[in-house]
Amino acid sequence: MSQNQTPIEPLSVGNVVSAGLRIYRDHFKSYFGLSVIVSLWSFLPFVLLIPIVLLFIFSQLESQALLILIPLCLLLILYSSGKSIVNGSIIARLVFSELTNQPETVSDIRQILNPKIWIFLWAFFLLFLIGIGAYIGFSLGFGIFAFIITAVGFPFQDNFVLTGIVVLIGIVIFVIALSLMIRLLTRFFIFDMPLTVEENITATKTLGRSWELTKGYIGRIFMILLVANLVSIPIYIVIQIIAAIIQGIVFVNIPVETIDPSFQLLSFLVGYAIGILGNIFLLPFWQAIKAVIYYDLRTRREGMGLELRKREI
Template identity: 25%
Template sequence: MLPNLTQQFNIGNIVSLASYLYRSNFKRFSRLSLFAHLWLIVPIYGWAKFYAFAGLISRLAFSEINGEPESSKVAKIQIKKRFWQFLITAILVILICLLQFFLFYIAISIIAGIIYGILATVFGAISQPINKANPFENTIFRIIIIPIAIAIYSSPLWFYSRFFITDLPLAIEDDTNSIGAIKRSRQLSKGLTWRIIAIILVSFVITLPIQILGWLIYSIGFNILIRLISLFLSGTWANENKMFISILPLMISILINGTILMPFWQSIKSVVYYDIICCREGFDLKIRDRTIELTSDWNK
């Protein structure tokens, strides 16, 4: 029995459908992802190409879910119309998230100071001064700082969740610019922050083995380079220039990781965007019916 079409996919269905899109289009999506990451070498224009390729993958994934698959050639024509908008949108999202984090950090630091002052006065903790070498010896300091630290370190994910699908409206919807895409993302994700965070965390856990593999490649490649340079040049030179030597294996690791993972994340975004507009705007419920069946078959 199919679930109610007015209900959202559960997180498992979202990840499963994204995985299906990723696997069934792996060759095409990974090729686009490779080009995107190679363009990162070129400042500004290359960065714009990177985000445009990301938007292209999102559009292609969405067209698959929507039941109206596009060729890469046709999709590129649409993406090209807003080429620079993708870079501008990415920069604006980064700046907005940084500003929000900065303001949150200041506010929560002030609140923490006030709370500590009140508790220290009430419970006489002033008689137990904070040891600068080990401030965690102070009980009230520990009680305050641990939740504060958790809030600070998790807040970037909270802020970013409101902009998680920003590139989808830009890649798919008509008459949209950077500001419009940001507003659209905030509007669609309103009230779904925890859900989107959960999707991001589950997706991160799924991709963790690939990320670990990428860092293993970096570590092995770095050690091999060090030994080869020590063998043909000198061990002293190799030890003094470890940072310079590490650049090549690091770039290879980033390229492999990025090429493999970008299509998966763009597929996740596409499914989340599709799911939200179906539930909130009644978008193409017939196609949603077919999509649920497809997801059910994939889960078997």
């Protein structure tokens, strides 16, 4: 894009969220079905690992068998995770195709994205490493400062002024570090969208594209995510109410002590199932928000010459 090209006015925070909601509403059936597939793929490894673990415990498998099962389990987890990621990305690409007024079918998108399954996994792993690195850096930095406060500040424990200054410095450093971490992770909120939409994108390139596109818009993206979370609160509340009702029914109708392991396992499974149900409903919404943000940033930065259809806004 030419350096002198006038950037297109970005969508407002409210428009991004409302566009995501409306597209999700208009395509609820297809998006919801894909979200169910995402959850099933993510849950599959746990379902298959249960009999394997029981087999190992009760049949006392030899170490050779264990050496075979462990790689198979890891491969299963990776493949299922990849399929889950790809199906989630299909939702995002469907939303993007709606925004560009160039609708695609699920089968067509699946044929494009399925070969990228291992690239998606590598990209997610790289993002995981970035997150872990940021967390470790944050923890070490704050831990070192806390140690310095303990070692140096102790002699001044009777001096309230110096103690207050040290505590204030600690609070400021904590806030700055937390802000930097949030900014870092926010810049990668759309990290998988370039890989989902664009051609000839590798795992490292998709992270780089996200970093490039979000430059200068961290505050605005953070506000969009904040508003989207507020919109999601009613769904979270309903899910918690349903979970409490079901767990109450289980508690009343099952004649076992609450400390009984079987009751604890059943309670966990019920809560986990309710959590999956909530994720099924919310995943398409968040994928839509991600796609709208990506579309908006690309339109503004690269002048794709695309306009949101008025009915979507």
